[in-house]
Amino acid sequence: MYVTLLGTGAPAGLPRPGCPCAACARALGDEARAATSLLVDGVLLLDVTPGAALAAARAGQSLHGVRQVLLGHAQEDRGPELPTELPAPVRLPDGRDLTLLSGHRVRAVPVDGPGTGYAVTGPDGGRLLYLPPGAAPARENAPGGPPFDLCVLDVAARPDGLALLRETGAAGLTTDVVAVHLDHDVPPGQERRRRLAAAGARAEPDGATLVAGDYQLVPDLPRRTLVLGGARSGKSAEAERRLAAFPGVEYVATGGRREGDAEWAERVAAHRGRRPPGWTTRETCDLVPLLAREDGPPLLIDCLALWLTDAMDAAGAWDGERWSSGPARAELAARTSALAAAVRATRRTLVAVSNETGSGVVPATPAGRRFRDELGRLNAAIAAECEQVLLTVAGTTLPLRA
Known part of the structure; x- marks a missing residue:
C-alpha cells in the first residue's frame, strides 16, 4: 500500500498566513507545508484541502483514479471546493466499516476530540492508521494489535496518542510513525527532527510517498x-x-x-x-x-x-x-x-x-x-x-x- 502525503501541515498550513512568529519565518522550502491530506494507492483520499489536484501533480500523482474521499479534520463536511473529477467527501460514523471496489477496507476510529480517524487495510494486507489534528484515539475504543505498519498522526501536539497506541499494541517496534499536522508550536528544522526522533517518529516533506510495511531507519532511542x-x-x-x-x-x-x-x-x-x-x-x-x-x-x-x-x-x-x-x-x-x-x-x-x-x-x-x-x-x-x-x-x- 502506497501513501502519498499531499500535505503534512496544520489545517491553516505552515507558515500560517500572516503569522510573524519565528517558526513561521523559518518554514521555507521543505519546511513549508500545506494542510494534511493523504492519497492511498491513488484511489482513496483522506482529507481534502485547497489545491489538492496541484499538490498531487507536484508529487507525480493524479486524482483521476480517486473513488472515495473521507473527511478526518474537524471541518465542515462539505470541505473546500473540490476538483470536478472527485466524488463528494463523506465522514464515516465512528466504528463504521467501508469496503472499496479496489479492495481497501476502512474503519472509522473514534478520537477524543473533534474529527474522525481512519484505519485502512490495503489489498496487499498493509495497514495504515490516520488520526486528525490535535486528536488521540478515544481510550475506550482505542485500536489494539497487531501493530499497524504505518501510523500517521499529530505526534508533536499529542504524543500521548502515540503512547496509547503503544500501550494497546497498535504501534510496535516495526511501526513506521510519521508526524503530520505540523504547526508553528515546534521550531522547524533540526529541533523538530530531534523532538520527533525522541518519540520514535519522523516527519516527511509534502509530496513524499511512503510504503506501508517498508523498513525505515529511525534513530534508536537512548536508554x-x-x-x-x-x-x-x-x-x-x-x-x-x-x-x-x-x-x-x-x-x-x-x-x-x-x-x-x-x-x-x-x-x-x-x-x-x-x-x-x-x-x-x-x-x-x-x-x-x-x-x-x-x-x-x-x-x-x-x-x-x-x-x-x-x-x-x-x-x-x-x-x-x-x-x-x-x-x-x-x-x-x-x-x-x-x-x-x-x-x-x-x-x-x-x-x-x-x-x-x-x-x-x-x-x-x-x-x-x-x-x-x-x-x-x-x-x-x-x-x-x-x-x-x-x-x-x-x-x-x-x-x-x-
Missing part, C-alpha cells in the same frame, strides 16, 4: 539520558517531553514535602499537573532499587540536585568539622558511587534531570560551595554512564552527547 540546565531553563519540560510518547512512565520526584511551605507546594502541584494521566508518581530519594528493576517502565528522575541534598543530609556533610575529618566525605562518595553504578547497570529507559552548576556566583558559605562542588562531581559521574547528555538554556536544548 539513558541526562538533562542538565539552570533554574527555569526548561530542563524538566524537556525531560517530560522525551517520554511523553511512551506509556506507563514512572515519575520519581526527589523533592519530597516541605511542611508549611505554600510556595513549594505550588511548585509541586504545577509539576504534577502537566504530567500525562497514565504516569505514576513516586516520591523518594531511594533510587538504586528503582534502577535495579529489570521489568520496570521508563523512569524519569527529577531531580538529582535534590537527591544530593538528601544524601548530604544523611551523611552529615553540611557539618564542616565532620566533612573535614573524613566520615561525611567518605559516606557521600559511597552514595554517589552507588547511584552511578546503578545507572550503569540499569536495564530501564532512564531520563534524569539535574541542575547545571558552577556558571554563576560563587556561594558565600562553605556549605554552599561544598554543595556546588559535589553537584558538579555527581553530574559528571552520571553523565559518564549515559548515552545522551543534554543542556537546556532559555528553553533551548543543546546536545552535549548524542
